[in-house]
Amino acid sequence: MSETTLSQPQRNIVSRLWNDKETRSIIIQIIAFAAIFALFFYMVRNAVINLEAIGKDISFDFLWQPASYDISQSLVEYTSRSSHFTAMIVGIINTLLIAVFGILLSTVLGFLLGVLRLSKNWVTNKLAYVYIEYTRNVPVLLHILLIHGLIVHALPLPKNAINVSDAAFLTNRGFFLPSPEIQPLFWFVLALFVMGIIFSIWFRSYAKRVQDETGKYYPVFWISLSAIMGFPLIMYFLLGSPIDWQIPELKGFNYKGGMVIRPEFIALWIALSCYTAAFIGEIVRSGITAVSWGQTEAASALGVSRGRTLSLVVIPQALRIIIPPLTSQYLNITKNSSLAIAIGYMDIVATIGGISLNQTGREMECMTIVLLLYLTFSLLISAFMNWYNKRIKLTER
Amino acid sequence: MRVTQFAALGAALSLTAMTAQAGTLEDVQARGELNCVVTTGVAGFAAPDENGKWTGFDVDFCRAVAAAVLGDGEKVKFVPTTGKTRFTVLNSGEGDILFRNTTETMSRDADLKLTFLPVNYYDGQGFLIRKELGINSAKDLDGASICIQTGTTTELNLADFFRVNGMSYEPVAIETNEEGITNYSANRCDVYTTDASGLASTRAALDDPSAHIILPEIISKEPLGGAVRHGDDQWADISKWVVNAIIIAEELGVTAANVAEHAAAAGDNPSINRLLGTEGDMGAMIGLDKDWAARAISAVGNYAESFDRNIGPDTPIGLARGLNASWKDGGILYAAPIR
Ligand SMILES: N[C@@H](CCC(=O)N[C@@H](CS)C(=O)NCC(=O)O)C(=O)O
Secondary structure (H helix, E strand, O other): OHHHHHOOHHHHHHHHHHHOHHHHHHHHHHHHHHHHHHHHHHHHHHHHHHHHHOOOOOOOHHHHOEOOOOOOOOOOOOOOOOEHHHHHHHHHHHHHHHHHHHHHHHHHHHHHHHHHHOOOOHHHHHHHHHHHHHHHOOOHHHHHHHHHHHHHHHOOOHHHOEEEOOOEEEEOOEEEEOEEEEOOOHHHHHHHHHHHHHHHHHHHHHHHHHHHHHOOOOOHHHHHHHHHHHHHHHHHHHOOOOEEEEOOEEEOOEEEOOEEEOHHHHHHHHHHHHHHHHHHHHHHHHHHHHOOHHHHHHHHHOOOOHHHHHHHHHHHHHHHHHHHHHHHHHHHHHHHHHHHHHHOOOOOOOHHHHHHHHHHOOHHHHHHHHHHHHHHHHHHHHHHHHHHHHHOOOOOO | OHHHHHHHHHHHHHHHHOOOOOOHHHHHHHHOOEEEEEOOOEOOOEEEOOOOOEEOHHHHHHHHHHHHHHOOOOOEEEEEOOOOOHHHHHHOOOOOEEOOOOEOOHHHHHOOOEEEEEEEEEEOEEEEEEHHHOOOOHHHOOOOEEEEEOOOHHHHHHHHHHHHOOOOOEEEEEOOHHHHHHHHHOOOOOEEEEEHHHHHHHHHHOOOHHHEEEOOOOOOOEEEEEEEEOOOHHHHHHHHHHHHHHHHHHHHOOOOOOHHHHHHOOOOOHHHHHHHOOOOOHHHHOOOOOOHHHHHHHHHOOHHHHHHHHOOOOOOOOOOOHHHOEHHHOOOEOOOOOO
């Protein structure tokens, strides 16, 4: 081929450029980039033309108009007179609530599953295996609908609520729990708690220094725990429990007072956590098995206890393998939380991306907002996990 | 190779992209099918029957339009939508026309850019509740859990009603009527609220309809009608006059059974003659032929026939004509004349 092109000078350049690996890749990249850009430009243009044809403009002014609808779960002050912007904030908080609680629960469950999968006990091992295979292979939406259905159909109505020691009431409208009302004296307890944390941070580095210098070992964990939890607890009871608990009471249709966790929140939280935990379990298992067994043997030959082998030798190395795939599971849980719509949990998609969108007809604007919000959350989670990954990276000495 | 692929992709996209603009009539005729936006299923208004054929009061209006412009009331593709998706589906060009228990409001007209057709059902929002709860008035609903469809006027009215009356409630957001029935049946909510017509349809679908009542308060005006998107006046005119023709047919006593006979030759009544095209050429004004209205009427009958067949007193829905009686019978159903 090169011989024939040599005799034709015009083709010569093109073919020489094309045959050069580097320039070829640049050319392909330019073409691909141009094509993607053209496609994007084309779609935006098309949207603008279509909007123009029916006389719609793009404007975000609607955000400051009253939303006019009510939302069942809101951690900030919200009424139907609040703005669409406030409705969006409510949605953001509800999404983050699910993401944060989901990440916490799925991590705990996932690590537990991972360890159980490595258990030498045949029964626990296989049980964990069956759980993981079942959960991973059923779409998460079905888990959500199943748990929601169970709560709504199987739990009693408020007037026959399951009474948990006259303080909490489980119904198919949600779990009604006592809510804390903080008395002024409680701030002392809180102050002690904060001091406990500061002390623990200092004590940790102190203990390390002492150990480095003298080899003397302090039980850092237990001392920190009693500083952070123990003393504040003692103080709490000494001050006569300075928190009043408001107990929910049945009034008319529903319980009033106290606080309530809605079935929609519970269903979404449990379903997403259990589902994601199955994946995390496998990640943890493979992370731990990847640390060579020789290291454990070496540690035990040196007389290091089993627990400390795990926490000082195996886990730190396993974490380096676990963290990157774990990050993508955290991203999944955050994004999957948008399945909230299936059971009417009021997250971002249901508020600004749903009702606000529909009532104002601002599809472009609302969807752009929703998109940017999810992008922001995902980037923040990735950034945090990358930072954490760097921190625990093996430092070569 | 790569470049030609991209070019082909681009060409394909530009062919499919130019939608949603004027020329809906041509589009529909070229396609040979009318895309009609309806509910996901409200018995009596729009729902597939046991054979999968869409039937109902709203469906009849889709069929009437299809009969007028395509000559066949069966040439309709039904696009089921939730309260939340319906306007996006219509405005994006996925649907040509909407008949979906939809209330005409100022913001939907002016801001969402819909052109509303004449009202085909005068309605208002009501409350469905279990008899055993012993509630007789909507003013006693303080603290109740209430199922509402999102993206509707229902949820806005409800917020206003409870605010004005100083009461609180737990809104349980649902997407479709079916989900509403499931949640209400499971007692997730004490009350189901939507248009009174929708409540009648919902009640008929419950296990024991007699165990539930509709409270006397009607808390809003819900003039339900079809809609098309802004920007195609001819299409809006066609749709509007098909609806009017169905209403006028009842006033003039033209039915599915006798329309052929009336349309065969001009009779003594000039109004009937104009409606059925045996005198003058009204159809040409909207870009159709003379028989447009005759075809619509023979496909679904007049307003009374469609009402009685789908939602009237002899159906499980059991709605009385009430406000929806013809103006001649003391109702407010009143269509502009065809002349
Ligand atoms: N008329 C109100 C409410 C319309 C509405 O959503 N009605 C319900 C009950 S009649 C419905 O059509 N649901 C249909 C579905 O579930 O797909 C509106 O236009 O916003």
